[in-house]
Structure formats: structure tokens, C-alpha cells
Amino acid sequence: EVQLVESGGGLVQPGGSLRLSCAASGFTFSSYAMSWVRQAPGKGLEWVSAISGSGGSTYYADSVKGRFTISRDNSKNTLYLQMNSLRAEDTAVYYCAKGEAAAGTSSWFDPWGQGTLVIVSS
Amino acid sequence: SYELTQPLSVSVALGQTARITCGGNNIGSKNVHWYQQKPGQAPVLVISRDSNRPSGIPERFSGSNSGNTATLTISRAQAGDETDYYCQVWDSSAAVFGGGTKLTVL
Numbered sequence: 001e002v003q004l005v006e007s008g009g010g011l012v013q014p015g016g017s018l019r020l021s022c023a024a025s026g027f028t029f030s031s032y033a034m035s036w037v038r039q040a041p042g043k044g045l046e047w048v049s050a051i052s053g054s055g056g057s058t059y060y061a062d063s064v065k066g067r068f069t070i071s072r073d074n075s076k077n078t079l080y081l082q083m084n085s086l087r088a089e090d091t092a093v094y095y096c097a098k099g100e101a102a103a104g105t106s107s108w109f110d111p112w113g114q115g116t117l118v119i120v121s122s
Numbered sequence: 123s124y125e126l127t128q129p130l131s132v133s134v135a136l137g138q139t140a141r142i143t144c145g146g147n148n149i150g151s152k153n154v155h156w157y158q159q160k161p162g163q164a165p166v167l168v169i170s171r172d173s174n175r176p177s178g179i180p181e182r183f184s185g186s187n188s189g190n191t192a193t194l195t196i197s198r199a200q201a202g203d204e205t206d207y208y209c210q211v212w213d214s215s216a217a218v219f220g221g222g223t224k225l226t227v228l
Binding site: 035037044045046047050059061062095100104105106107108109110111112113114115 | 123153155157159164165166167170171176208210212215216217218219220221222
């Protein structure tokens with residue numbers, strides 16, 4: 001069974017940093033692109049970032065470009081999201097999600113993790 | 123940037139057919155994916171590549187995509203179908219979600 005478990009969320013002050021992790025199991029991690037998708041309280045889904053299976057290609061939403069960095073450690077079956085210069089508008093539940101192919105930008109997201117809540121507030 | 127437009131809400135009588143639309147410029151040329159999200163839970167894929175139903179998704183769920191509109195169709199709507207639905211595409215190396223539609227089953 002494919003499982004994705006996020007961790008690392010919490011309360012952080014504006015301008016601060018946080019690193020999210022997503023531990024994957026049940027599939028050959030390096031063969032699939034992965035993404036982060038977030039959802040602000042009471043709002044819709046917003047794609048944040050994607051990374052190819054090899055880690056060689058990364059993609060970002062304009063809203064986080066230059067502040068967030070996606071990475072992966074295929075030896076540890078773990079996806080990361082380093083978030084710097086956090087703003088109040090980054091407050092959201094952050095989900096990791098598996099793509100259906102190694103390429104980063106063509107597939108659906110299935111499955112999703114349970115999410116981890118990030119609150120940016122002073 | 124590419125935009126997807128969904129109605130904020132759709133209502134359907136119990137047992138009838140619900141249709142949730144997703145509008146976008148020439149969306150028919152893209153692969154559209156649909157997700158169901160129940161309160162407090164992660165989204166679940168219900169339709170991939172316009173009309174493909176993943177394992178475990180009831181046959182009542184179907185999809186189509188042509189021109190400027192993609193449609194998620196839920197036949198014989200049940201009380202358990204009452205929740206939020208999102209469409210998604212890729213454009214210029216970025217994933218785009220529609221704003222979401224709340225389905226109400228009357």
C-alpha cells in the first residue's frame with residue numbers, strides 16, 4: 001500500500017523558516033515525481049512545487065519561487081520542502097502527493113498524504 | 123497564467139445526476155484530473171486524464187472534456203457524494219487547480 005506521511009509543520013513567525021518532510025513507502029520512490037500542494041484554511045487547493053523522480057528537475061508556483069526549495073532523498077524515500085521568508089499568506093495545510101510518472105509536470109496526484117499544518121503568525 | 127473556473131456550488135436531488143463543470147481556454151487540449159475532498163481529509167483522485175476512473179472509484183463517476191469545458195458527472199447521486207470537488211490541469215510546467223465546487227445532495 002502506498003503511504004505518504006508528512007511532518008514538520010508548526011507555528012513560525014513571519015520571516016522565519018520551516019522544513020517539511022514527507023516519508024514515502026509502498027512504491028519505488030525514485031521512479032515517481034512528487035509534489036507539494038497546500039490549502040489555506042477554508043480555501044481551495046494551491047499547487048506549490050514539484051520535483052522529478054531523479055530530483056534533477058524542479059518546478060515552483062510563482063507565489064513561492066525564490067523562497068521555497070523542494071528536494072528529495074531517494075535513498076531515504078523522503079521528500080522535503082524548505083520554506084524560507086515565510087509570510088502570513090503561507091499559512092495552510094501542506095500535502096505531499098505522488099505523481100504517476102517520473103516526469104514532474106504531466107500527471108495527476110495520487111495518493112495524497114494526510115497533510116501538515118503550517119501557521120505563520122507573530 | 124492559466125485559469126480554471128468552477129461553479130461555487132451545484133445542487134442535485136438524491137438519486138439524480140450531478141454535473142460539475144471546469145472551464146478553461148481550450149481545456150479540451152489538456153488532460154483534466156478531478157479530486158474529491160471531504161471535510162478534514164486529503165483530496166482523493168476520482169477521475170484522471172479526462173475520463174479514467176481509478177480503482178475503487180464507483181462507476182457512477184465519469185468525466186468528459188471538450189472545447190473550453192471539462193465535466194465531472196456523478197450519476198445516481200448519494201448523500202455521501204456531498205462534498206467538495208476540484209479539477210486540475212498542467213500548464214507551462216505548473217499545476218493549476220480550479221477553485222472548487224461544493225456539491226449539495228438534496
